[in-house]
Amino acid sequence: MLAFDDPLPRRPHRIAVAGVSGVGKTTLAARIAEITGSPHTEIDALFHGPGWTERPEFLDDVTRLVATESWVTEWQYAPARPLLTSRADLLVWLDLPFWTCVFPRVVRRTLRRRIRREELWNGNIEPPFHTFLTDPEHIVRWSIRTRHKYDERIPAMADDAAAPDIVHLRTPAEVERWIDGPLRASVLPA
Template sequence: MLSASDPLPRRPERIAVAGVSGSGKSTLARRIGALLDLPYTEMDALHHGPGWTRRPEFEADVAAFLAVGRWVTEWQYDDARPLLTAQADLLVWLDPPFPVTLGRVVRRTVGRRWRREELWNGNREAPLHTVLTDREHIVRWAISTRHLYDERIPAVCAARPDLPVVHLRHRRDVERWLDGVLAPLA
Protein backbone atom coordinates (compact mmCIF):
# COMPACT_ATOMS: atom_id res chain seq x y z
CA MET A 1 0.00 0.00 0.00
CA LEU A 2 1.33 3.44 -0.97
CA SER A 3 1.14 6.64 1.06
CA ALA A 4 0.49 10.19 -0.13
CA SER A 5 4.18 10.77 -0.84
CA ASP A 6 5.12 7.46 -2.49
CA PRO A 7 5.80 7.67 -6.23
CA LEU A 8 3.65 5.64 -8.61
CA PRO A 9 5.30 2.98 -10.77
CA ARG A 10 3.79 4.53 -13.95
CA ARG A 11 1.33 7.16 -15.15
CA PRO A 12 -2.12 5.71 -14.44
CA GLU A 13 -4.76 5.57 -17.18
CA ARG A 14 -7.50 3.55 -15.42
CA ILE A 15 -8.19 4.76 -11.88
CA ALA A 16 -10.79 3.62 -9.37
CA VAL A 17 -11.42 5.69 -6.24
CA ALA A 18 -12.66 3.69 -3.23
CA GLY A 19 -14.18 4.81 0.04
CA VAL A 20 -17.31 4.93 2.14
CA SER A 21 -20.16 7.34 1.51
CA GLY A 22 -18.97 10.85 2.27
CA SER A 23 -15.27 10.08 1.82
CA GLY A 24 -14.98 12.29 -1.27
CA LYS A 25 -14.78 9.65 -4.01
CA SER A 26 -16.64 11.60 -6.68
CA THR A 27 -14.90 14.87 -5.91
CA LEU A 28 -11.46 13.27 -6.06
CA ALA A 29 -12.29 11.27 -9.19
CA ARG A 30 -13.33 14.49 -10.98
CA ARG A 31 -10.12 16.23 -9.85
CA ILE A 32 -7.97 13.32 -11.03
CA GLY A 33 -9.79 13.28 -14.37
CA ALA A 34 -9.17 16.99 -14.88
CA LEU A 35 -5.52 16.74 -13.83
CA LEU A 36 -4.64 13.73 -15.99
CA ASP A 37 -7.13 14.42 -18.80
CA LEU A 38 -9.02 11.18 -18.13
CA PRO A 39 -12.73 10.77 -18.83
CA TYR A 40 -14.72 10.64 -15.59
CA THR A 41 -17.84 8.48 -15.32
CA GLU A 42 -20.10 8.80 -12.28
CA MET A 43 -21.11 5.34 -11.12
CA ASP A 44 -24.23 6.58 -9.29
CA ALA A 45 -25.57 8.02 -12.56
CA LEU A 46 -25.13 4.64 -14.26
CA HIS A 47 -26.58 2.64 -11.36
CA HIS A 48 -29.68 4.51 -10.17
CA GLY A 49 -32.87 4.27 -12.16
CA PRO A 50 -36.22 5.85 -11.26
CA GLY A 51 -37.33 5.13 -7.69
CA TRP A 52 -33.75 4.32 -6.65
CA THR A 53 -33.89 1.03 -8.56
CA ARG A 54 -30.87 -0.52 -10.25
CA ARG A 55 -30.85 0.27 -13.96
CA PRO A 56 -30.97 -2.96 -16.02
CA GLU A 57 -28.28 -1.53 -18.33
CA PHE A 58 -25.86 -0.91 -15.46
CA GLU A 59 -23.32 -3.67 -16.14
CA ALA A 60 -23.41 -3.06 -19.90
CA ASP A 61 -22.84 0.67 -19.34
CA VAL A 62 -19.90 -0.08 -17.03
CA ALA A 63 -18.41 -2.45 -19.62
CA ALA A 64 -18.85 0.21 -22.32
CA PHE A 65 -16.95 2.93 -20.49
CA LEU A 66 -14.24 0.47 -19.45
CA ALA A 67 -13.79 -0.48 -23.11
CA VAL A 68 -12.71 3.10 -23.86
CA GLY A 69 -9.44 2.19 -22.13
CA ARG A 70 -8.78 5.42 -20.19
CA TRP A 71 -11.04 6.34 -17.29
CA VAL A 72 -11.51 7.40 -13.69
CA THR A 73 -14.52 6.51 -11.58
CA GLU A 74 -15.69 5.52 -8.12
CA TRP A 75 -15.01 1.94 -6.99
CA GLN A 76 -18.50 1.02 -5.85
CA TYR A 77 -21.39 -1.37 -6.41
CA ASP A 78 -20.92 -5.10 -6.04
CA ASP A 79 -21.60 -5.74 -9.74
CA ALA A 80 -19.01 -3.22 -10.89
CA ARG A 81 -16.15 -3.65 -8.40
CA PRO A 82 -14.76 -6.86 -9.97
CA LEU A 83 -14.87 -5.31 -13.46
CA LEU A 84 -13.12 -2.16 -12.24
CA THR A 85 -10.55 -4.10 -10.22
CA ALA A 86 -9.67 -6.32 -13.18
CA GLN A 87 -8.88 -3.34 -15.42
CA ALA A 88 -7.65 -0.64 -13.03
CA ASP A 89 -3.99 0.31 -13.00
CA LEU A 90 -4.44 2.36 -9.80
CA LEU A 91 -6.79 2.15 -6.83
CA VAL A 92 -7.04 5.18 -4.55
CA TRP A 93 -8.53 4.46 -1.12
CA LEU A 94 -10.02 7.49 0.62
CA ASP A 95 -10.25 6.58 4.27
CA PRO A 96 -11.08 9.65 6.41
CA PRO A 97 -12.10 9.20 10.05
CA PHE A 98 -15.74 8.17 10.51
CA PRO A 99 -16.89 11.45 12.14
CA VAL A 100 -15.68 13.30 9.03
CA THR A 101 -17.53 11.07 6.57
CA LEU A 102 -20.71 10.97 8.66
CA GLY A 103 -20.75 14.76 8.93
CA ARG A 104 -20.31 15.09 5.17
CA VAL A 105 -23.14 12.63 4.44
CA VAL A 106 -25.54 14.39 6.80
CA ARG A 107 -24.68 17.88 5.44
CA ARG A 108 -24.91 16.69 1.84
CA THR A 109 -28.22 14.90 2.44
CA VAL A 110 -29.79 17.85 4.25
CA GLY A 111 -28.53 20.30 1.60
CA ARG A 112 -29.82 18.22 -1.31
CA ARG A 113 -33.15 17.75 0.42
CA TRP A 114 -33.50 21.44 1.26
CA ARG A 115 -32.66 22.45 -2.34
CA ARG A 116 -34.96 19.70 -3.66
CA GLU A 117 -32.07 18.69 -5.86
CA GLU A 118 -32.76 16.01 -8.44
CA LEU A 119 -29.98 13.46 -8.42
CA TRP A 120 -30.33 10.67 -10.98
CA ASN A 121 -33.42 9.80 -13.03
CA GLY A 122 -35.80 11.86 -10.91
CA ASN A 123 -34.50 10.61 -7.56
CA ARG A 124 -34.24 12.95 -4.59
CA GLU A 125 -32.83 12.50 -1.09
CA ALA A 126 -35.29 11.22 1.48
CA PRO A 127 -36.19 13.45 4.43
CA LEU A 128 -33.61 13.21 7.20
CA HIS A 129 -36.20 12.03 9.75
CA THR A 130 -36.70 8.83 7.71
CA VAL A 131 -33.27 7.72 8.88
CA LEU A 132 -35.23 6.23 11.80
CA THR A 133 -37.58 4.16 9.63
CA ASP A 134 -35.85 3.54 6.28
CA ARG A 135 -33.18 0.83 6.41
CA GLU A 136 -31.81 2.05 3.07
CA HIS A 137 -31.51 5.73 4.09
CA ILE A 138 -28.11 7.04 3.04
CA VAL A 139 -27.16 8.08 6.59
CA ARG A 140 -27.95 4.59 7.91
CA TRP A 141 -26.10 3.12 4.94
CA ALA A 142 -23.04 5.25 5.76
CA ILE A 143 -23.08 4.05 9.36
CA SER A 144 -23.66 0.36 8.63
CA THR A 145 -21.03 0.10 5.85
CA ARG A 146 -18.26 2.18 7.43
CA HIS A 147 -15.95 -0.80 8.05
CA LEU A 148 -16.42 -2.70 4.78
CA TYR A 149 -13.37 -1.20 3.07
CA ASP A 150 -11.15 -2.41 5.90
CA GLU A 151 -11.90 -5.89 4.48
CA ARG A 152 -12.36 -5.10 0.78
CA ILE A 153 -9.08 -3.30 0.18
CA PRO A 154 -6.83 -6.02 1.68
CA ALA A 155 -8.75 -8.58 -0.42
CA VAL A 156 -7.98 -6.56 -3.56
CA CYS A 157 -4.32 -6.28 -2.55
CA ALA A 158 -4.17 -10.07 -2.15
CA ALA A 159 -5.94 -10.75 -5.46
CA ARG A 160 -4.07 -8.07 -7.45
CA PRO A 161 -0.61 -7.64 -5.88
CA ASP A 162 0.44 -5.78 -9.06
CA LEU A 163 -2.20 -3.07 -8.51
CA PRO A 164 -0.84 0.03 -6.75
CA VAL A 165 -3.16 1.12 -3.94
CA VAL A 166 -2.77 4.63 -2.53
CA HIS A 167 -4.21 5.03 0.98
CA LEU A 168 -5.25 8.59 1.87
CA ARG A 169 -6.65 9.34 5.33
CA HIS A 170 -6.88 13.13 5.52
CA ARG A 171 -7.58 16.08 3.24
CA ARG A 172 -3.94 17.17 3.55
CA ASP A 173 -2.90 13.70 2.30
CA VAL A 174 -5.15 14.12 -0.73
CA GLU A 175 -3.69 17.55 -1.54
CA ARG A 176 -0.11 16.34 -1.02
CA TRP A 177 -0.74 13.34 -3.29
CA LEU A 178 -2.40 15.40 -6.03
CA ASP A 179 0.31 18.08 -5.98
CA GLY A 180 3.37 15.96 -5.31
CA VAL A 181 2.69 12.67 -7.05
CA LEU A 182 0.02 13.14 -9.73
CA ALA A 183 0.67 16.70 -10.93
CA PRO A 184 4.20 15.87 -12.17
CA LEU A 185 2.70 13.02 -14.25
CA ALA A 186 0.19 15.30 -15.96
Protein backbone atom coordinates in the same frame (compact mmCIF):
# COMPACT_ATOMS: atom_id res chain seq x y z
CA MET B 1 0.14 -0.31 -0.92
CA LEU B 2 1.33 3.20 -1.66
CA ALA B 3 1.20 6.10 0.79
CA PHE B 4 0.31 9.68 -0.11
CA ASP B 5 3.94 10.61 -0.70
CA ASP B 6 5.06 7.53 -2.67
CA PRO B 7 5.68 8.17 -6.36
CA LEU B 8 3.27 6.41 -8.70
CA PRO B 9 5.00 3.63 -10.67
CA ARG B 10 3.47 4.86 -13.95
CA ARG B 11 1.03 7.40 -15.32
CA PRO B 12 -2.48 6.15 -14.47
CA HIS B 13 -5.10 6.04 -17.23
CA ARG B 14 -7.87 3.96 -15.63
CA ILE B 15 -8.54 5.02 -12.05
CA ALA B 16 -11.12 3.90 -9.50
CA VAL B 17 -11.71 5.81 -6.27
CA ALA B 18 -12.85 3.70 -3.29
CA GLY B 19 -14.31 4.75 0.02
CA VAL B 20 -17.42 4.76 2.13
CA SER B 21 -20.47 6.89 1.39
CA GLY B 22 -19.83 10.59 1.94
CA VAL B 23 -16.04 10.36 1.99
CA GLY B 24 -15.64 12.44 -1.19
CA LYS B 25 -15.13 9.80 -3.89
CA THR B 26 -16.95 11.70 -6.62
CA THR B 27 -15.26 15.00 -5.79
CA LEU B 28 -11.82 13.38 -5.78
CA ALA B 29 -12.56 11.43 -8.98
CA ALA B 30 -13.49 14.68 -10.74
CA ARG B 31 -10.26 16.33 -9.55
CA ILE B 32 -8.19 13.34 -10.70
CA ALA B 33 -9.89 13.45 -14.10
CA GLU B 34 -9.07 17.13 -14.47
CA ILE B 35 -5.39 16.53 -13.73
CA THR B 36 -4.94 13.34 -15.76
CA GLY B 37 -7.17 14.31 -18.67
CA SER B 38 -9.10 11.05 -18.30
CA PRO B 39 -12.90 11.40 -18.50
CA HIS B 40 -14.84 11.07 -15.24
CA THR B 41 -17.99 8.93 -15.27
CA GLU B 42 -20.05 9.14 -12.10
CA ILE B 43 -20.97 5.52 -11.43
CA ASP B 44 -24.09 6.53 -9.45
CA ALA B 45 -25.48 8.02 -12.67
CA LEU B 46 -25.01 4.65 -14.40
CA PHE B 47 -26.55 2.70 -11.51
CA HIS B 48 -29.64 4.66 -10.39
CA GLY B 49 -32.80 4.53 -12.44
CA PRO B 50 -36.11 6.19 -11.58
CA GLY B 51 -37.32 5.51 -8.03
CA TRP B 52 -33.78 4.66 -6.88
CA THR B 53 -33.90 1.34 -8.75
CA GLU B 54 -30.93 -0.26 -10.47
CA ARG B 55 -30.92 0.44 -14.19
CA PRO B 56 -31.06 -2.84 -16.17
CA GLU B 57 -28.24 -1.53 -18.40
CA PHE B 58 -25.91 -0.84 -15.47
CA LEU B 59 -23.40 -3.68 -15.94
CA ASP B 60 -23.41 -3.27 -19.72
CA ASP B 61 -22.61 0.43 -19.24
CA VAL B 62 -19.78 -0.40 -16.80
CA THR B 63 -18.43 -3.01 -19.24
CA ARG B 64 -18.34 -0.38 -22.01
CA LEU B 65 -16.72 2.13 -19.67
CA VAL B 66 -13.88 -0.15 -18.57
CA ALA B 67 -13.19 -1.20 -22.16
CA THR B 68 -12.06 2.34 -22.98
CA GLU B 69 -8.43 3.35 -22.67
CA SER B 70 -8.89 6.10 -20.12
CA TRP B 71 -11.41 6.73 -17.33
CA VAL B 72 -11.95 7.75 -13.72
CA THR B 73 -14.90 6.51 -11.67
CA GLU B 74 -15.95 5.50 -8.19
CA TRP B 75 -15.26 1.92 -7.04
CA GLN B 76 -18.66 0.90 -5.80
CA TYR B 77 -21.54 -1.54 -6.38
CA ALA B 78 -20.59 -5.17 -5.79
CA PRO B 79 -21.37 -6.40 -9.32
CA ALA B 80 -19.25 -3.62 -10.86
CA ARG B 81 -16.19 -3.84 -8.62
CA PRO B 82 -14.62 -6.88 -10.34
CA LEU B 83 -15.04 -5.23 -13.76
CA LEU B 84 -13.47 -2.00 -12.51
CA THR B 85 -10.65 -3.79 -10.69
CA SER B 86 -9.80 -5.97 -13.69
CA ARG B 87 -9.10 -2.92 -15.87
CA ALA B 88 -7.97 -0.23 -13.41
CA ASP B 89 -4.29 0.57 -13.21
CA LEU B 90 -4.80 2.61 -10.02
CA LEU B 91 -7.18 2.31 -7.07
CA VAL B 92 -7.27 5.31 -4.76
CA TRP B 93 -8.57 4.36 -1.30
CA LEU B 94 -10.03 7.42 0.36
CA ASP B 95 -10.02 6.31 4.01
CA LEU B 96 -10.73 9.46 6.02
CA PRO B 97 -11.73 9.42 9.72
CA PHE B 98 -15.43 8.59 9.82
CA TRP B 99 -16.80 10.55 12.77
CA THR B 100 -14.82 13.76 12.21
CA CYS B 101 -14.72 13.94 8.39
CA VAL B 102 -17.10 11.54 6.68
CA PHE B 103 -20.16 11.56 8.95
CA PRO B 104 -20.51 15.37 9.00
CA ARG B 105 -20.10 15.43 5.20
CA VAL B 106 -22.77 12.83 4.53
CA VAL B 107 -25.21 14.57 6.88
CA ARG B 108 -24.55 18.03 5.36
CA ARG B 109 -24.80 16.69 1.82
CA THR B 110 -28.05 14.83 2.54
CA LEU B 111 -29.62 17.83 4.27
CA ARG B 112 -28.56 20.22 1.50
CA ARG B 113 -29.90 17.96 -1.24
CA ARG B 114 -33.22 17.46 0.56
CA ILE B 115 -33.75 21.13 1.45
CA ARG B 116 -32.94 22.23 -2.11
CA ARG B 117 -34.76 19.21 -3.57
CA GLU B 118 -31.74 18.68 -5.81
CA GLU B 119 -32.36 16.23 -8.59
CA LEU B 120 -29.70 13.56 -8.52
CA TRP B 121 -29.88 10.75 -11.08
CA ASN B 122 -32.86 10.06 -13.33
CA GLY B 123 -35.22 12.31 -11.40
CA ASN B 124 -34.37 10.99 -7.92
CA ILE B 125 -34.25 13.31 -4.91
CA GLU B 126 -33.33 12.66 -1.29
CA PRO B 127 -36.31 11.27 0.65
CA PRO B 128 -38.12 13.24 3.40
CA PHE B 129 -36.24 13.75 6.67
CA HIS B 130 -38.48 11.40 8.67
CA THR B 131 -37.23 8.44 6.63
CA PHE B 132 -34.00 8.62 8.61
CA LEU B 133 -36.01 7.11 11.47
CA THR B 134 -38.07 4.67 9.41
CA ASP B 135 -35.84 3.46 6.60
CA PRO B 136 -32.87 1.25 7.60
CA GLU B 137 -31.38 1.91 4.13
CA HIS B 138 -31.46 5.71 4.56
CA ILE B 139 -28.09 6.98 3.31
CA VAL B 140 -27.02 8.39 6.69
CA ARG B 141 -27.89 5.17 8.53
CA TRP B 142 -26.34 3.10 5.75
CA SER B 143 -23.10 5.11 5.93
CA ILE B 144 -22.82 4.40 9.66
CA ARG B 145 -23.53 0.69 9.23
CA THR B 146 -21.03 0.22 6.38
CA ARG B 147 -18.23 2.49 7.62
CA HIS B 148 -15.76 -0.40 8.04
CA LYS B 149 -16.53 -2.27 4.82
CA TYR B 150 -13.14 -1.64 3.18
CA ASP B 151 -10.92 -2.12 6.23
CA GLU B 152 -10.05 -5.69 5.26
CA ARG B 153 -11.13 -5.87 1.61
CA ILE B 154 -8.70 -3.34 0.15
CA PRO B 155 -5.60 -4.36 2.16
CA ALA B 156 -6.23 -7.96 1.03
CA MET B 157 -6.20 -6.76 -2.59
CA ALA B 158 -2.73 -5.28 -2.10
CA ASP B 159 -1.31 -8.81 -1.87
CA ASP B 160 -2.81 -9.81 -5.24
CA ALA B 161 -0.32 -9.41 -8.09
CA ALA B 162 -3.20 -8.89 -10.54
CA ALA B 163 -4.66 -5.99 -8.54
CA PRO B 164 -4.06 -2.39 -9.59
CA ASP B 165 -1.65 -0.19 -7.69
CA ILE B 166 -3.37 1.09 -4.54
CA VAL B 167 -2.86 4.50 -2.94
CA HIS B 168 -4.13 4.80 0.65
CA LEU B 169 -5.13 8.34 1.67
CA ARG B 170 -6.07 8.81 5.34
CA THR B 171 -6.56 12.54 5.89
CA PRO B 172 -7.65 15.56 3.87
CA ALA B 173 -4.06 16.83 4.07
CA GLU B 174 -2.77 13.57 2.57
CA VAL B 175 -5.28 13.91 -0.26
CA GLU B 176 -3.99 17.37 -1.10
CA ARG B 177 -0.34 16.36 -0.83
CA TRP B 178 -0.94 13.31 -3.07
CA ILE B 179 -2.76 15.37 -5.70
CA ASP B 180 -0.09 18.09 -5.74
CA GLY B 181 2.80 15.62 -5.52
CA PRO B 182 2.70 12.07 -6.90
CA LEU B 183 -0.43 12.45 -9.04
CA ARG B 184 0.71 15.65 -10.78
CA ALA B 185 4.25 14.27 -11.16
CA SER B 186 2.89 11.14 -12.87
CA VAL B 187 1.29 13.14 -15.67
CA LEU B 188 4.20 15.47 -16.38
CA PRO B 189 6.07 14.78 -19.63
CA ALA B 190 9.23 12.74 -19.10
